[in-house]
Each structure stands twice: as C-alpha cells, then as structure tokens.
Amino acid sequence: MAQTRESILDAAEALVAEGGYANAGMPAVAGRANISTGLIYRYFESKSDLFDEVFRRAAQREIDACAAAADVDLPPRDRVQRVAETFARRALKGRQLAYALLAEPVDATIDAERLHFRIPYRDIFAAIIRDGIKRGEIAEQDADLVATAIVGGIAETLVGPLSRPPEPERESALIQGVARFCVHALGPVAADAASAHGFQEKRDE
C-alpha cells in the first residue's frame, strides 16, 4: 500500500524535524509510523535509501520556494535578494530540518545527497547572474563560481544561528544581512557606471 510508504516517509521526516538525524533510527521511524521495524524494508532497500528520499523531498520544497521567488520580472539584483531572503527566512522557520539539510553530520551516503541538494540553489543564482550579465547589470564573471560561493555564504551564515536556540528578535537583521551580502557578492554594476567613478576594482581581471 502506497499509503504506508508515505507514512514511513512522513514519520522519518517528522523525527528529523524534531530531533535531527541522530534522533531518527529505524525503530524510531517504525514506532512513529505505527508499524514494525521490519516492514520498512518492504518499502525501502536500506536506511540510506529511505533518508535519501526524505532529504530529497524536503530539499525539493525549499528549492521550489526559492525558484518561485526568483521567478519575477525584476532586475537581477532584486531577484537575488528575494531568493536569499526566501532561503534564509524558510530555514529559520524550519530550524531543525534546515539544520539537518545544511549541516548536521550524517552517514556518508546521505551526505552525498546533501551535496546534490545545493546544486539547484546554485543553479537558481547562476541563472539570475547570467541574465544580469547579458543585460549589462552585472559585470562579466564566472556565474557558477559566484553562485556556489553565495550558496555557501548563506549556508554558513545560517548554520550558527540554527545550531543554537532561536532568537526571534535577531532573525530579521540576519535575513537582511544575508541578502545584502548576496547582492554585494555580485560585484559592482557594469564597468561604465562604477569603475569610472572610483570603485576600486583594479585587481579583478
């Protein structure tokens, strides 16, 4: 029954969202789903098989939300800002799950899944950057590299706060700061506007 399969996935995700991956052993998943341990193995080859899917589903929701934030008719810098804010805001809402997706130590196999998870983020930013370069609003540069660095920067900035107890009063400043960082990382506007007026970029090319 496909319903049982879903309930296993839901149970596993709920456990991760509550206490992290460390909290999600197979007996615990089974208990949460009101089934026996052994039954899980009729639906999933192995534990990493199961959690690969758990992480992929959770990641996909995040990525969809960011893709939606990117899908607006605004200048590239605004779109980068929107995506960064969406990423950060949602992570701070789903703290434990976000932490598990971003940083919690897990098995090597699942860690591979986590690396995949960052690629769609990178691609969202990279697409915006390429568009910005085409329009002349962002200087020529390696879009993939900068997009990767932006994703890393956001993640690193969030890991600290996510690993500590929530501090709601600081969240808004954090989100703004992260977004600001991302826009800055795009570099100054194309050469005509900035470099002629004192923006120091002599070492960049």
Added chain:
Amino acid sequence: MAQTRESILDAAEALVAEGGYANAGMPAVAGRANISTGLIYRYFESKSDLFDEVFRRAAQREIDACAAAADVDLPPRDRVQRVAETFARRALKGRQLAYALLAEPVDATIDAERLHFRIPYRDIFAAIIRDGIKRGEIAEQDADLVATAIVGGIAETLVGPLSRPPEPERESALIQGVARFCVHALGPVAADAASAHGFQEKRDE
C-alpha cells in the same frame, strides 16, 4: 614517552591526508605508527579525543598561514584578497586533508571541532573588515556576518574541486575567482564614492 604521542598524531594525520577520515581507523593508526592498537589509549582518551587534536593541529597551521597573509600594511581590500588566495591555494595543495577539514563527513564530536576551526578564519576577515570600516574604505555593516559568509563562500567553492580529481590548469582561475568574490562581498566603497554614481544599494539599510 612524548615521542610516541607525536608519532600517533603524525600517523593519524598522514592517514587522513592520504585517504580521508574514513581511512583512519584505530588499527590503521596503530599500524602506521608501528605500535599496538591498545597503546593509543594510554595517550588518548578516545578516538575523537585523538582526532580532535589531529584536526586542531592541522587547522592551526592553515590559520597561521592566513593570519600571516593578513598581517601586511596594505588597504583592507588587498588584505582580504591575500587571505582568500592563501586559503584557497593551500587547500588545493593539501587536497585530501583540506577536504577532511572542510567537508568530509565525520563523527558528530569531531564535527564540532570542525566548526571551531572556521571561527579563527572568520575572525581574521572580521578584523580586516572592521579596520576597513574605521578607515572609511568599507561601508558600515555587520563585520562578523560578512566574514562568516565569506568563509562559507570560500569553503563551498573549494569543496567541489577538492572532492574531484585535481585539475591543475583550472586552479589559478579558481583562486582568482574566489578572491574576487571575497572582495566584492565587502560591498562598494563607502557611500560618498559609489552610491552617488549609480551603484544600486537602495535596499540595503
């Protein structure tokens, strides 16, 4: 004998540098150091105790090198660039060890050590940024946040290349790209020079 202790640390680090943490079981460490497995436990409480120290020592060398790169009488943006280049260049040289320090999945206890490892890097960048703000060469902003994001950006950018076979011909572009990203992340020069001439920053404060 303190010499035995050293040889254990050296053996453990050598194994990590050759095949990653996964390659460094206690019997392997003992074999490499030409002692018995049990003896390690007269010098170290536990495996994570041992590897905490291995990682700390290795990290300290990297941090010292970056601190030295930061310790020059140059404008803040140049200093950021130097540190970033040093970080990236050294990581690409000591690939396997750098990967273990930056990203390889390890035990939860050792992972904590890895988080500590990034703090000194953050502090190096944060100090430069504060100095730059004081001098008016960098716009007012949360120095710790930006420094954290920069470290995350560098790390994320390196993880991919470090996890794949070396491609020496691309390394120089990678190092330059990373450094460029870091300088950009500092934002435009203070308001008087840039914002009056078209650099878009309206959403930043």
Added chain:
DNA sequence: GCAAGTATTGAAACAGTATTCATTACTTGA
C-alpha cells in the same frame, strides 16, 4: 642482577544499529 615500576601487546569483549527471516495475521476471490 634483581625488583619495582612502566610501556606495550593484541585478542577478545562490547556497543549500537541496521538488517533479516521464520512466523503470524490479515485480505480477497471463488
């Protein structure tokens, strides 16, 4: 050369989980 103390050995014990599988309980079509 002999104790007393210290370093070293390595095989065996242990721990924590994932995984299996013989058994039992359902479900369904005739």
Added chain:
DNA sequence: TCAAGTAATGAATACTGTTTCAATACTTGC
C-alpha cells in the same frame, strides 16, 4: 468458509569498528 497470496511482526542476527585488560616485555634504580 476456505485457500492462496500478501502484509506485517519483532526478536534474533550481523556488522563495523572502538575499547578494554590480563598478560608480557621492557627499563631503571639499587
């Protein structure tokens, strides 16, 4: 109601390394 087939159980097992410890070999002071 009864088979035949499928879902489900959960205690036993397998596995993967770390950690222990009784036994042994050194070292050093007397």
